[in-house]
Amino acid sequence: MKGNISFVKGDITLQDTDAIVNAANSSLLGGGGVDGAIHKAAGPALDEECRRIGYCPTGQAVITTGGNLKAKYVIHTVGPIWHGGTRNEPELLASCYRNSLKLAEEKDIKTIAFPSISTGAYGYPIEQAAHIAVKTVSDYLKTSNTIKEVRFVLFSKRDYDVYVEAYKELQ
Ligand code: ADP
Numbered sequence: 001m002k003g004n005i006s007f008v009k010g011d012i013t014l015q016d017t018d019a020i021v022n023a024a025n026s027s028l029l030g031g032g033g034v035d036g037a038i039h040k041a042a043g044p045a046l047d048e049e050c051r052r053i054g055y056c057p058t059g060q061a062v063i064t065t066g067g068n069l070k071a072k073y074v075i076h077t078v079g080p081i082w083h084g085g086t087r088n089e090p091e092l093l094a095s096c097y098r099n100s101l102k103l104a105e106e107k108d109i110k111t112i113a114f115p116s117i118s119t120g121a122y123g124y125p126i127e128q129a130a131h132i133a134v135k136t137v138s139d140y141l142k143t144s145n146t147i148k149e150v151r152f153v154l155f156s157k158r159d160y161d162v163y164v165e166a167y168k169e170l171q
Contacts, residue, residue: 003141004149005134005167009160012153013041016070017111019063020153021100023118024076028056033120034155037075042067045072059095063103073109075100079118082125090132093118097136104147111149116159126159130166138170 012020012034022038025031028050030039039046049064056062077100080092083111086126096117104112116131118124154160 005141005143005152006028006035007139007152007154007160007164007167008151009027009155009157010153011037011155012113012115013037015113015151015153017113017149017151018071018072019075019104019107019112019114020066020069020071021114021117022074022076023120023122024050024056024078026056026058028053028062028076030049030112034115038069040104042069042074050076053130059092061096061099061103062159064109071113073104073107075103075104075112075160079122079124080144082118082123085128089100089118089124090128093124093129093132094136098140101137101140101144101147101150105144108146111151112147113151113153114155115155116163118160127166130159130163131169134163134167134170138167 036089045067056078079094080089119126119129
């Protein structure tokens, strides 16, 4: 693997990576959770750019500047809502990570931070989501020449432990 994967417990709005990823909703208008925190910290320029883009389907990703954030860019991806696992949720969640990394590569972004997509309001069981997240990112990094660091930023100690464990299981 060329790039590194790291895990921190913390607030994604404070990260100094080139880009941070937002667990957005399809309207891109901002909401609760990590989405609300990112919109608040980035300021009105982010709202305006998101309004212009207008929409993002589940599993896809769009990019804006970072506004007042330390990060130069915000990549907004829309995770699947958990319906029990029968509506293609695993593939859609993997697509979020893959499409975000693809956008990052196109912009020559070298360091990127992800939150735990879909495991808050969208109800995805975190053990399953963490496994998909770390597997998809580590597979992607095997093929990427530009991305140097992918940082998972987990908001609670428990989420952090689940991600670290999922990564250990992968090794
Ligand atoms: P989703 O709708 O995709 O489930 P949420 O924002 O509800 O998104 O939750 C995703 C995860 O982001 C949850 O684990 C939540 O605890 C976490 N989270 C909330 N605020 C922040 C933040 N400032 N930095 C990092 N993670 C956060």
